[in-house]
Amino acid sequence: MKYEIHVEGGFTGIPKKYEGNIDISEKDTSRLLDLMNNPNPLDNDIRDGFLYHVTLFDTEKTIEAQFDEKTLPPIIRQLMTG
Amino acid sequence: MCDKHHCFIIPPQILEGLARRGSISCKKTLNDTHRILQKRNTVLNHLLLREIETGDGNRSIYDSQNKYEQRVQLARREEEEATNDQVVNKAYDTSGFVREYFKSAFDLNSVDNNGLELISNVHYGKDYNNAYWDGDEMTYGDGDNKEFKDFASAIDVVAHELMHGVTQFLANLEYRSQSGALNEHFSDVFGTIVKQKYLNQNIKNADWLIGDTVVTEAFPGVAIRSMKAPGTANDFDTQPDHMDNYYSGTADNQGVHINSGIPNKAFYLSAIEIGIDDCALIWFETLKVLWRTADFNDMLEKILETSERLMNEDKVCNTASKAVSESFATVGLVQVSV
Numbered sequence: 020m021k022y023e024i025h026v027e028g029g030f031t032g033i034p035k036k037y038e039g040n041i042d043i044s045e046k047d048t049s050r051l052l053d054l055m056n057n058p059n060p061l062d063n064d065i066r067d068g069f070l071y072h073v074t075l076f077d078t079e080k081t082i083e084a085q086f087d088e089k090t091l092p093p094i095i096r097q098l099m100t101g
Numbered sequence: 102m103c104d105k106h107h108c109f110i111i112p113p114q115i116l117e118g119l120a121r122r123g124s125i126s127c128k129k130t131l132n133d134t135h136r137i138l139q140k141r142n143t144v145l146n147h148l149l150l151r152e153i154e155t156g157d158g159n160r161s162i163y164d165s166q167n168k169y170e171q172r173v174q175l176a177r178r179e180e181e182e183a184t185n186d187q188v189v190n191k192a193y194d195t196s197g198f199v200r201e202y203f204k205s206a207f208d209l210n211s212v213d214n215n216g217l218e219l220i221s222n223v224h225y226g227k228d229y230n231n232a233y234w235d236g237d238e239m240t241y242g243d244g245d246n247k248e249f250k251d252f253a254s255a256i257d258v259v260a261h262e263l264m265h266g267v268t269q270f271l272a273n274l275e276y277r278s279q280s281g282a283l284n285e286h287f288s289d290v291f292g293t294i295v296k297q298k299y300l301n302q303n304i305k306n307a308d309w310l311i312g313d314t315v316v317t318e319a320f321p322g323v324a325i326r327s328m329k330a331p332g333t334a335n336d337f338d339t340q341p342d343h344m345d346n347y348y349s350g351t352a353d354n355q356g357v358h359i360n361s362g363i364p365n366k367a368f369y370l371s372a373i374e375i376g377i378d379d380c381a382l383i384w385f386e387t388l389k390v391l392w393r394t395a396d397f398n399d400m401l402e403k404i405l406e407t408s409e410r411l412m413n414e415d416k417v418c419n420t421a422s423k424a425v426s427e428s429f430a431t432v433g434l435v436q437v438s439v
């Protein structure tokens with residue numbers, strides 16, 4: 020499954036883009052899709068936090084979700100940190 | 102009409118109108134976030150048991166141990182000896198310097214004027230290129246050491262983040278569009294002022310850069326932002342220095358780190374004319390009368406009113422109002438007479 024992550028905001032204000040293919044188990048894929056479909060509400064009190072716009076390109080559909088420093092699931096953070 | 106019992110049922114647009122006319126209590130209610138309301142309710146409940154306690158703004162530095170978590174390991178508390186970790190020590194020293202600046206300049210007791218504990222988290226995440234304020238505490242990454250480094254050691258970064266706390270409690274400028282750009286602006290202004298104090302610089306020899314010590318040699322630029330010349334700090338710097346080049350896109354919460362370049366330049370021009378201390382007082386007093394949804398024109402109106410008032414009280418020089426007015430005019434912000 021392909022992914023794109025657009026990171027914006029932060030103290031530096033310099034945007035960054037990550038893209039690639041996720042190679043994870045069926046169980047993890049289902050968990051990831053669940054997280055994408057039900058993201059926690061963004062924390063309005065954060066200043067200079069990154070905003071993460073995540074897009075997953077599943078075989079049949081495209082799923083988009085937005086996360087912040089407090090709501091970004093570790094499984095998505097791993098895609099950026101390797 | 103605007104006591105704590107009644108303001109909650111007044112529509113926000115009416116509160117905003119009253120705030121514009123100078124109602125401090127309406128401004129305060131408009132500024133309250135859900136989080137602050139929750140805190141207030143907790144405090145009110147505690148009042149049944151005891152008096153509200155005022156804190157001392159004591160510092161606590163936590164080591165995130167490269168996890169993406171806050172308050173992982175307490176590394177140093179107020180009055181404790183320095184540790185072997187220089188990042189912990191720098192975060193301790195710089196946050197203490199910022200706290201003392203606001204105390205001595207404005208008699209502010211910590212960021213909330215009620216002695217809020219100053220909590221810093223250092224070594225956050227792995228190669229994390231950022232620093233942020235989350236409404237309660239500060240969090241700093243070490244940087245990837247390819248482009249960025251040492252966020253917790255940079256006095257302007259620490260002052261910038263702590264100023265977000267001050268703004269939250271004084272005006273709670275909404276973090277989007279022009280109010281968000283003003284939120285960023287106030288953090289850059291006091292980041293700059295505190296940096297010049299910390300380094301014993303003056304307006305002549307200051308570099309007016311924000312984040313010059315967090316960029317590496319390999320980074321394509323000298324800093325993150327420039328107050329003197331917005332848009333020139335690095336190859337990615339798109340900050341405008343005039344309303345003609347105002348960013349109207351949706352990125353970065355509608356350009357909060359971008360359009361802040363416009364008032365930033367006005368601040369620089371004012372500081373060159375009347376000095377940084379008069380500017381510090383004018384900007385701080387202006388923040389106290391702004392409200393959650395204030396925009397650039399509201400800022401201009403209130404900063405001119407504030408300058409006049411401080412001049413009449415002999416607290417700033419008698420050219421302050423003219424200098425501020427001309428500085429904002431230079432960046433394309435002029436007061437519309439009604």
Ligand SMILES: [Zn+2]
Pocket residue numbers: 030066067261265285288
């Ligand atoms: Zn900021």
